[in-house]
Amino acid sequence: MRRWLRRPQVVEPEVSEAEKALFGGPLRYDMGWNQHEDARLKLTMWSAIRTLPGLVGSCLRLAWAADRRALRTVAAAEVGQGICEALGLLAVNAVLHALLAGGTAADRLRDAVPALVAGGVVAVVSALFASLSTAAAGRLEPKVERLATERYLTAVAGVEMEAVESPEFQRLIDVAQFGAASARRMISACVPAVNSVFGMIAAGSVLSILHPVLLPLLLLIAVPRGWGAMRVSQQRYVSVMQWIEHVRASRLIGNLLTKREAAAEVRAHQVGSYLLRHYRSMAETAEGEQTRLAHDKAAIQLLASALSGAMALCTYGLLIALIVGGRMELAAAGTAVMGIRSGAASLGALAMNVNQLHEESLYVRDLDRFLARAHDHAIPATGAPLAGPLHTLTVEGITFTYPDRDTPALKDVSLTVRTGQVIALVGANGSGKSTLVKLLAGLYLPDSGDIRWDGTSITDADRAEVFAQIGLLGQDFEEWPFTAAANLHIGRPDLPRDPERLEAAAAWSGADKLIDELPNGWNTLLARMFRGASDLSGGQWQKIALSRTWMRRDARLLIVDEPTSALDPEAEIATFDKIRELATPHRAVVLVTHRMAAVQHADHIYVLTEGALTEHGTHADLMAAGARYAAMYTAQASQFALPAVNGGPVIPAPAREP
Numbered sequence: 001m002r003r004w005l006r007r008p009q010v011v012e013p014e015v016s017e018a019e020k021a022l023f024g025g026p027l028r029y030d031m032g033w034n035q036h037e038d039a040r041l042k043l044t045m046w047s048a049i050r051t052l053p054g055l056v057g058s059c060l061r062l063a064w065a066a067d068r069r070a071l072r073t074v075a076a077a078e079v080g081q082g083i084c085e086a087l088g089l090l091a092v093n094a095v096l097h098a099l100l101a102g103g104t105a106a107d108r109l110r111d112a113v114p115a116l117v118a119g120g121v122v123a124v125v126s127a128l129f130a131s132l133s134t135a136a137a138g139r140l141e142p143k144v145e146r147l148a149t150e151r152y153l154t155a156v157a158g159v160e161m162e163a164v165e166s167p168e169f170q171r172l173i174d175v176a177q178f179g180a181a182s183a184r185r186m187i188s189a190c191v192p193a194v195n196s197v198f199g200m201i202a203a204g205s206v207l208s209i210l211h212p213v214l215l216p217l218l219l220l221i222a223v224p225r226g227w228g229a230m231r232v233s234q235q236r237y238v239s240v241m242q243w244i245e246h247v248r249a250s251r252l253i254g255n256l257l258t259k260r261e262a263a264a265e266v267r268a269h270q271v272g273s274y275l276l277r278h279y280r281s282m283a284e285t286a287e288g289e290q291t292r293l294a295h296d297k298a299a300i301q302l303l304a305s306a307l308s309g310a311m312a313l314c315t316y317g318l319l320i321a322l323i324v325g326g327r328m329e330l331a332a333a334g335t336a337v338m339g340i341r342s343g344a345a346s347l348g349a350l351a352m353n354v355n356q357l358h359e360e361s362l363y364v365r366d367l368d369r370f371l372a373r374a375h376d377h378a379i380p381a382t383g384a385p386l387a388g389p390l391h392t393l394t395v396e397g398i399t400f401t402y403p404d405r406d407t408p409a410l411k412d413v414s415l416t417v418r419t420g421q422v423i424a425l426v427g428a429n430g431s432g433k434s435t436l437v438k439l440l441a442g443l444y445l446p447d448s449g450d451i452r453w454d455g456t457s458i459t460d461a462d463r464a465e466v467f468a469q470i471g472l473l474g475q476d477f478e479e480w481p482f483t484a485a486a487n488l489h490i491g492r493p494d495l496p497r498d499p500e501r502l503e504a505a506a507a508w509s510g511a512d513k514l515i516d517e518l519p520n521g522w523n524t525l526l527a528r529m530f531r532g533a534s535d536l537s538g539g540q541w542q543k544i545a546l547s548r549t550w551m552r553r554d555a556r557l558l559i560v561d562e563p564t565s566a567l568d569p570e571a572e573i574a575t576f577d578k579i580r581e582l583a584t585p586h587r588a589v590v591l592v593t594h595r596m597a598a599v600q601h602a603d604h605i606y607v608l609t610e611g612a613l614t615e616h617g618t619h620a621d622l623m624a625a626g627a628r629y630a631a632m633y634t635a636q637a638s639q640f641a642l643p644a645v646n647g648g649p650v651i652p653a654p655a656r657e658p
């Protein structure tokens, strides 16, 4: 048996040379989490047809939520067309009866006129219903897509960071993005499917009246086409799922060639031809898959058409036998031919549309599955209220492991942050500083141990209240592709945009000068991809991001992770001074930095080593201990050592605590 006769299976496709060279091996969609999807692909055509009411139901619920009026109009217009179809066939029957009855040609024509007029009126009314349905469906479809997209985006924005970090969940997010467009296409397939059902009922009723055997034969004509269409769509779905990462990777290579940030290396290091070669190699591998799909589709469709044609021949043969045997009148046979043609057309269209519904529903179900998983991983909308404004944040023996890692990023970490204090976190790259501040901010929850906001555990707390008391400037802050004003306002988007507030924030961070020099000042669009926009240097972007910290200065806990990594030395010194000033009695500042000169002024310093807290105290305590902190400080200070008088660098004495 040829492979296209078998149900589509997940097979390991060929691995391109580019994948091996750039990504270390095959990029494949991991069907592991998706086992029940695979099971769904084992659906028979019959079970797919049985699921039709469910599919239509979910589609209608979405449409109902999007625009009830448009949905009602479409439904009424479709019912109207179905009735017109039946009336049209009855009119044809009456015309044939009149024409094939006895009498002169003029008499027969005169007798046929009322039925002809009725048929004409029915055709006009049917056309009016069709255009009404088209207009209402056109209104409905974009609304359905918008509603599904909104549900998707709301769910993505509301899940825990830990879920977003998980590669498995990330894939689910990726796959679910096709769901909204598929929901729209389901509506556009649903309308003709309903139309075909009514058309088929109309033709089927008329055929059953003419002869009982005609109806099953009509079904047999349509079954092979339905099977063929279903098999093609299943093959396409499996292929999309298998190749999704491959397609994403080749798109990534294409984007790298056009990306502004990569432009210098692409040219100076001749990376362009290197990437292009790999792009071609990956594209050729994907083309092979497209060719395979096209060949299989052609073979399946040919087989389906042959079987359907054979069934049509049998049906017409039976009609001839019935006429010859005197068991059917010529007029009735003529109507039957019309009925079979229109019924087969409706059935064929139904098979196509059910198949499209089936294919689109696979993506809509991915979206539904994502929404269900997102709901399970959503940041709870409620929780224990905080006692009030934060005074003491207590971290009690927390451990945290990223979902895709085996070793914990944080191990049994305990510390205390009080308002009025500047707390510094130091440690080597990868020691867990950024992870710890994300836990402090409530972006991740500890696997064990607890973080208490005064008396309330962060795990039980109303997270919205926690976020409202936090200002976070992360290492990987966003360069929002909006105007300069919007980039600052986004620090407190819940407040109205107040120019004075924006000016003050910019003056605080030192961004005021650069904003003044922008072509349109505050109104300059900071997004290279748009016409008339300007871009900023790394340090200038950092000043914009720092302004957002000032915008959130009414927060009780300000967290700044490497806030000066791109600043020039003078700006850096000024910024650290200003950050320290933010630690008023009502506010705590947690500072993560590798700049030891800035760390020494902190009220308390915590040293992280491979996820564990190994030292803490004031700068003086830690220097006196002569351990890891002292080594890091001394190493950095020695960079600025004065020339030695008798060999060896002279290390400046560490500053005393203020």
Ligand SMILES: Nc1ncnc2c1ncn2[C@@H]1O[C@H](COP(=O)(O)OP(=O)(O)OP(=O)(O)O)[C@@H](O)[C@H]1O
Binding pocket: 165, 402, 403, 404, 405, 409, 427, 428, 429, 430, 431, 432, 433, 434, 435, 436, 475
């Ligand atoms: N999103 C993530 N998913 C998986 N592992 C991560 C993720 N972020 C960080 N890690 C890992 O967790 C550990 C701690 O990383 P973290 O970013 O907290 O270190 P850090 O001390 O802030 O480092 P740096 O000084 O380089 O900023 C590292 O081993 C890192 O590879």
